[in-house]
Amino acid sequence: MKGIAKSLMVTLSTFTRKPVTRDYPNYHRELPERDRAFPLLLWDKEIDEPFCTGCHACERACPVECMTVLMKDNPNHKSNGGDSSRRKIIDKFWIDYARCMRCNICVEVCNFDAIAMNNTWQGHELSVHDRKDLVMDLEQLLVQSHVGAIKEWVPVLGQSNETNE
Amino acid sequence: MVASPQATPEHEFETQDLLINVGPQHPSTHGVFRMVLTIDGEVVKDVVPYIGYLHRGAEKLCETMDFRQGIGFMDRTEYLAAHNAELSYVMAVEALAGLEVPERAQWIRTILCELNRLSSHFMFLGAFGIDVGVFGTPFIYAWREREAIIDLFEEISGDRMMYAYFRPGGLAWDVPLNFKERVREVLKSTRQGIRDFDELLTQNEIFRARTEGIGYISAEDAIDWGMSGPSIRASGVPLDVRRDEPYLKYAELDFDVIVGENGDVFDRYYCRMLEMHESVKIIEQCLERLQPGLIVPDKMPRMLRAAPGEVYIRTEAPRGEYGIYMVSKGGNRPYRLKVRSACLSNLQALRQMSVDQYIADAIIVLGSIDIVLSEVDR
Numbered sequence: 001m002k003g004i005a006k007s008l009m010v011t012l013s014t015f016t017r018k019p020v021t022r023d024y025p026n027y028h029r030e031l032p033e034r035d036r037a038f039p040l041l042l043w044d045k046e047i048d049e050p051f052c053t054g055c056h057a058c059e060r061a062c063p064v065e066c067m068t069v070l071m072k073d074n075p076n077h078k079s080n081g082g083d084s085s086r087r088k089i090i091d092k093f094w095i096d097y098a099r100c101m102r103c104n105i106c107v108e109v110c111n112f113d114a115i116a117m118n119n120t121w122q123g124h125e126l127s128v129h130d131r132k133d134l135v136m137d138l139e140q141l142l143v144q145s146h147v148g149a150i151k152e153w154v155p156v157l158g159q160s161n162e163t164n165e
Numbered sequence: 166m167v168a169s170p171q172a173t174p175e176h177e178f179e180t181q182d183l184l185i186n187v188g189p190q191h192p193s194t195h196g197v198f199r200m201v202l203t204i205d206g207e208v209v210k211d212v213v214p215y216i217g218y219l220h221r222g223a224e225k226l227c228e229t230m231d232f233r234q235g236i237g238f239m240d241r242t243e244y245l246a247a248h249n250a251e252l253s254y255v256m257a258v259e260a261l262a263g264l265e266v267p268e269r270a271q272w273i274r275t276i277l278c279e280l281n282r283l284s285s286h287f288m289f290l291g292a293f294g295i296d297v298g299v300f301g302t303p304f305i306y307a308w309r310e311r312e313a314i315i316d317l318f319e320e321i322s323g324d325r326m327m328y329a330y331f332r333p334g335g336l337a338w339d340v341p342l343n344f345k346e347r348v349r350e351v352l353k354s355t356r357q358g359i360r361d362f363d364e365l366l367t368q369n370e371i372f373r374a375r376t377e378g379i380g381y382i383s384a385e386d387a388i389d390w391g392m393s394g395p396s397i398r399a400s401g402v403p404l405d406v407r408r409d410e411p412y413l414k415y416a417e418l419d420f421d422v423i424v425g426e427n428g429d430v431f432d433r434y435y436c437r438m439l440e441m442h443e444s445v446k447i448i449e450q451c452l453e454r455l456q457p458g459l460i461v462p463d464k465m466p467r468m469l470r471a472a473p474g475e476v477y478i479r480t481e482a483p484r485g486e487y488g489i490y491m492v493s494k495g496g497n498r499p500y501r502l503k504v505r506s507a508c509l510s511n512l513q514a515l516r517q518m519s520v521d522q523y524i525a526d527a528i529i530v531l532g533s534i535d536i537v538l539s540e541v542d543r
């Protein structure tokens with residue numbers, strides 16, 4: 001009987017604590033900066049074009065083969081009178097979010113820091129009626145970075161923080 | 166069995182055994198697991214488990230992937246303790262590629278593995294509470310505590326369950342600047358959580374009546390079935406890879422191997438409960454000794470290549486010995502990969518534990534092994 005009384009005391013003491021649950025759809029907790037939802041392409045604001053050159057490195061490294069990359073000659077390149085130093089630029093890009101396993105490898109292999117994991121709630125709330133709607137095209141992948149809705153975190157691999165402690 | 170149509174004078178009633186199918190879609194089977202129970206009245210006469218519903222061929226898939234790509238699949242073989250699963254895999258790669266892991270990376274790995282053990286055991290306590298019939302209370306409490314740990318993992322690696330954070334050679338990136346304070350904060354709530362559970366369940370007479378003396382397995386049988394982890398320690402076998410074959414920094418740490426006496430369901434529960442105190446102890450020691458430093462070796466090769474050969478690496482995951490057998494013929498991917506999963510071996514003893522128990526206890530016995538079906542089927 002003593003044990004049961006003790007158990008009841010625990011539940012009672014919890015009753016007086018502040019609730020830890022959150023009213024989810026109405027309230028979104030702040031996500032940590034490193035949060036990994038799904039990969040997004042980044043927008044180069046200085047030259048006003050995507051960072052991505054369509055080099056296929058991420059496509060080849062993706063373990064589940066959910067990316068498709070097509071490149072084209074950059075119409076904005078210096079040789080054409082533009083102001084970009086990118087000779088090639090991304091033409092079409094698809095990522096199938098339904099297949100992506102959020103492993104971060106595409107971000108790690110990109111030499112141009114052109115891709116980052118989405119760390120906003122938009123990356124998590126992706127309910128759709130049809131799986132095909134989860135195949136994101138270039139425009140959808142770029143829009144968040146283009147309008148400045150994302151503060152991306154691109155990890156520096158293997159670098160330790162010496163200032164830690 | 167066919168019942169005899171003529172009732173003989175000595176046997177007024179002929180009874181028939183009844184087959185009951187549990188699962189594969191059943192909330193108490195902790196995943197997609199099916200068992201067929203043969204019952205006589207209320208007593209279980211036989212259990213036939215069927216596994217394989219969650220088979221994804223992760224081992225075979227990894228043979229087509231390079232070492233970095235394989236880590237993600239290892240996470241998914243053991244989703245409740247992904248850090249521990251990754252650890253065996255990257256340690257196997259390190260052994261084949263001859264990489265030396267720097268101190269700091271080893272300490273951080275030890276901390277994360279122990280935190281993962283805590284979160285996994287909380288999950289067990291909650292789910293086990295439901296199996297026993299205390300719906301709600303312990304489960305929700307367990308999730309509250311587990312949530313704090315998972316939030317911490319998210320701040321470190323970016324993901325809540327599939328971390329992909331350990332890499333051959335060390336860690337993917339360094340922990341955040343406030344790592345130590347955050348771990349201490351989490352430990353504080355965890356300690357309180359363990360105490361709550363202790364008072365809520367361990368001394369509760371109803372809980373004890375429900376769990377004591379059922380699902381017994383002797384030490385000899387447990388060894389014969391190849392059990393490991395808390396499930397075998399509850400039967401009185403002091404088998405712990407962390408102690409017997411220290412990896413990471415466990416040789417320098419001071420902790421006890423918790424051993425039970427009776428080998429029943431209650432002991433398997435209580436061993437895990439006490440083990441959580443040990444994990445907290447380990448993490449505190451690690452935090453004290455964690456120094457700034459490198460997280461990957463100085464001379465990390467750009468392309469990771471393994472030397473031809475084979476290794477078997479075993480580590481102590483929350484559910485027991487998680488082993489990776491890797492054969493390499495050189496190159497950047499394993500030639501053959503085999504996962505030795507603790508759950509599969511522990512599950513073998515299910516029949517022995519549940520025969521001659523009441524049917525209501527069969528689920529408790531299953532829950533007490535703490536199975537994760539993705540690890541059983543891979």
Ligand code: SF4
Pocket residue numbers: 051052053054055056057058059069090109110111112113114115
């Ligand atoms: S995202 Fe990076 S790796 Fe992928 S195609 Fe573009 S530039 Fe290349």
Ligand code: SF4
Pocket residue numbers: 039061062063064065066067095099100101102103104105106107
């Ligand atoms: S996160 Fe991984 S699975 Fe997803 S697109 Fe990038 S490489 Fe592919």
